[in-house]
Amino acid sequence: MTKHILPTLIIILITFFSCKKETETIQFRETSFNVENNNLVAINAILAKGNEKITSKINRQINAALINALQVRDTDTKALETVEEGISLFNSTYNSFSEEVKEATPPWETQIDVEVMYQSEALASIAITSYVYEGGAHGLTTIIFKNFDLTTGNLIDNVDLFTDYKSFKKLSETYFDKNIEDKNSLFEPSNFKMPKNIAYSNEGIVLLYNTYEIAPYSTGIIEFLIPYNESQPYLAFNHL
Template identity: 45%
Template sequence: MRSIFYLLCLLFIVLSCQEEAAITFSEETFTTSQNKIVEINIPIAEGRDAVKNNINKSIEEVISASLRLDKELEAKNKSISESIDMFNSEYASFKSEFPDSAIEWEAQIDGEIMYQTDAVISVAITSYLNTGGAHGSLVITFLNFDALTGQSLENEQLFNDFNAFKTLAKDYFNDHIADKKELYFEPDNFILPSNIGFNDSGIILLYNSYEVAPYSTGLTEFTIPFDAIMPYLNYM
C-alpha cells in the first residue's frame, strides 16, 4: 500500500513538472494612445518566467527592428510601445516636412506559432510597412526556440549535419523553381534563405523579396517533408 502511495506521489511530481515546463501562447494586440497607423497582433509566451521571457524578448526585438526606419539607430532596448510611438513620430515629421503629400503610412505586423513540440517552437512574424514609394515592404521572419529554455536557435543548430541538409535543400529548391528559373537572379548559384523553420509537414524554407529574386517574383517558399529531413534534425 505504501509503495502505491509513493508511486502516486512520484507521478504527481512528474506531471506537475511537465505542466510547469509547458509553454503556452496567447495573442495580444499592441497600440498606444498616440498610435494611428500601426497595428500589431503577436503571440505572447506564458509559462515559466525564464523561458517565456527569452521568447518574448526575441519577438519584441523583431517587432522593434521592423518599425525602425533608420537602421543605424539601436532599437534592442525599446519596448513595442516605444517603437510604435517612434514610428508615428517619424510619420508626423514626414507630414510636417511634406504637408501636401497624400501618402498615408501604415504598419501591419502579425505573428503566428507555426510549430510547437516539447523540444522546439517555431514562430513566424509577418511585417508589412508602407512609407511611400512604389510599393510597401513585406518581410517575414522565422524564429526558432528551444522549448525547454526559450533560447533562440540559429539555423545551424537545428541540424546535426548542416552540409547534408544544404545539399538536400538545394535539390528541393531546384525542383521548386524548375519551370520558372528565368525569374531568379542566379538560379544555379544556390544559397540557403535566412528563414528556416518548422511546420506540421516538415522544414519550411522561405526567401523574402530580393533574397534570390526581384520583388515582382514574390516570396519563394517550399517544405522538405519530415520523412526526408528526419535524419538531419536535432529537434522535432
C-alpha cells in the same frame, strides 16, 4: 520514527514541485499594444507564458523582432526598449514627414502578425510577418522565422535544427530546383544558398527567401516545403 519521516516527506514534496515548475509547459498567448494617437500601426502578437526563466528570453527576442520589423525610416530602432516606443516613433516620424513635405501624402502603414508555426515539448517555430509602407510605389512584406529551444528559451541557429546540415542542404537544393521555374530571375542562378529563414511546421520543414534576398522585387517571396518523410533523417528535433 516520526521525526525522521516528516523532514524526508518535506524534501520529497519540495523536489516534486521544483521539478514540476522546471518542466512547466510553455504556452503562447495573444497580446496587444495600446498606444495613444496610433493610427498607422496594427500588431497581432503573441508572448510566451510559463517558466519565467525560459519565457523571458523568448519574449525579449519576440519584442526585439517586433521593434525591428517597424523599420522606421531614417531612425535608429536599436535604441528602443519597448514595442510601444516603436509604435510611437513610427507615428511621430510619419507626422513630421507629412508636415515637412507640405502636400498630400498617402498614410504610412505597418501590419505585423506573429504566429506559432509549430510547437513540441522541446521546440517552437515562430513566424513574424510584417507589411510596411512608407510611401513610394509599394510596401514591403517580410517574413522572419524564429526557432526557440523550449527547455532553455534560447534561439536555435539554423544549422542546429539538423543533425546533418550538409546533407539537408543537398536535399534542399533538389526541392529548390523543383520550385524555381526561371532561374534566370535569380541574382546568382548557378549558386545555391540556403535561406536565412528555416522553420519546422506541421507538414515539414519550411524554407523561405524574402524579397531581394536572392531575386528582385518582382519575384517576391520564395517559399517551399520539404515534407517530414524526406527530411526526417536529418532533423535534430523529433516532430512527432
